[in-house]
Amino acid sequence: MFRPLLIFIGLRYSKAKHKNKFVSFISMASILGIALGVTALIVGLSAMNGFEKALRDQMLAVIPHAELETVNGSFENLDSSLKQVRHHPGVIAASPYIMLNGLLQKDDQIKALQIRAIAPKSERDVTAVEHYIKGGGWELLKTGQRSIVLGKSVALKLAMKIGDSLTLILPQEGGQQLKSPRKIKLTLVGLFEMGGQLDNALGFMHIDDAKQILGLDSANGIAFKVADILDAQTLARDVGYSLNDYLYIKSWITSQGYLYQDIQMVKSLMYVILLLVIAVACFNIVSTLVMAVNEKRGDIAILKTMGASKWLLRGIFIVQGAFNGLVGCLLGAAIGIFIALNLTDIVKFIETVIGHKFLSGDVYFIDFLPSHLIYEQVIVVTVAAFFMSVLSTLYPAWRASKIQPALELGFAH
Structure with missing residues (x-):
């Protein structure tokens, strides 16, 4: 099957074993870091969605939406x-x-x-x-x-x-x-x-x-x-x-509205904090590619002498870094979906093992950890993480295109 040269070489570099074992370790760490961040974000958002759904479907189903009470x-x-x-x-x-x-x-x-x-x-x-x-x-x-x-x-x-x-x-x-x-x-x-x-x-x-x-x-x-x-x-x-x-006017917003506002605030903070965690993991891609560029300087010089353009060289390393990011994103999304769909049962099992209940019915409006997976959010999180991993490849790719073949191959005096 036909594949563009930059994709062929980029994927080959991604799958090849590095001479420096530390480069391989950093590469694997970047994949696992992105996967962990995506998993945490999907599971966290699913839990917040679960609380919001429980508030709407359970609590607001059993308490009146609004009430009017006579003063006397x-x-x-x-x-x-x-x-x-x-x-x-x-x-x-x-x-x-x-x-x-x-x-x-x-x-x-x-x-x-x-x-x-x-x-x-x-x-x-x-x-x-x-x-x-x-x-x-x-x-x-x-x-x-x-x-x-x-x-x-x-x-x-x-x-x-x-x-x-x-x-x-x-x-x-x-x-x-x-x-x-x-x-x-x-x-x-x-x-x-x-x-x-x-x-x-x-x-x-x-x-x-x-x-x-x-x-x-x-x-x-x-x-x-x-x-x-x-x-x-x-x-x-x-x-x-x-x-x-002459009436007292009340609604669920005055009595329980703080719960809804807290859920929305936590969801917003979770987006920001865990996307920053993913961004930190993406910086490992920068480290991996910088070291990979140093390792492949001779190969880059040979490609340049054979007529490879700067954009071809940049594309090769963008593909290499993006491949790591894609693997991390898809792995994190798969694990996150599995945990989110089974979160309530997983937490109940942990509570049974340790003999302690995380949510007490005396304190919270529910006594279990809910979860509601929204696949649109999974897509947004996965695409955002992949976009960030691609962005992290730009500097190493630009650096690879600046290598001078004469210096690397020993033609300069």
Whole structure:
């Protein structure tokens, strides 16, 4: 098969054994350095993509995108307010809720918890918590039975199982007088497990039971789902200002937005830092080619006397360096793709071996290391690394074209 002369000679130089073993070592180090940098960048970006996907698909699936809470009491006309929210452009669904903060007690165990009293029929349109409930859904919460659904972590802390009774302790407002807290008996009817902070901090009960317990005529909050989650805060303000009630306006951006911003910042820093790591590895190509040029000075001189142009000589060494860069990039991409596709399982295996969990559900919104490989990013990283390796060949190639045949072959006196 026909190949241009510069590619033929360049590839032959790449595959040939060097007289100086140190040159071979530096050449191999450059390939492994580029491969390691590409692998680290692909795996790191996949992990950040995984966190972003988990935030979108898992956390934002179970917490409302936006919420409106009355400052005092409850909504004066809940049905009208719900209708107005649901018909607002950009809103997909809305559901009423009541939030209670109290203590759960089972025997001598106590756990502080936030309980969300929801309307089962409309809640499934706003959040996907129902999919994480073991052995059922919102139908487990029935009016008048004072039932509760808890996170699996809370149930383990309280040493409870489904069907057990527990006590909800709520504070009482007594003006200037101190009043003893109210105690309400509840029955555990279901457990949910999402694998993160929400398992330890949230419980659910029927909104009608909460109204009866608190003496409210209607809900004091409306949660809704939006089409564009990144526009949730702006949309929440627009919806809130359109209602007549005096409201607190909240969205996932105010409560969890820092997580999204941190992920984006880490991804940007990772691009810069690991591309610099690849750049350092590419400098090994410069060292390899400079030493290769010194080793091949006689060959270069002979090629020049046979009529080889400066551009042909430059191309030979560009091909030699680019070949090393290409091998490193493809090797790194292959290893990076394999690790990224199996990162979660690899980390779980390491956690099992060492007996330590890297991500605790008590601290983070998930308790596993996620990974989401985007092949467009793999292409960008591989092409960028290859481009940097080609750039690193320019100086040695230019230096090779400046060799004088007369001096190298001993014709000059």
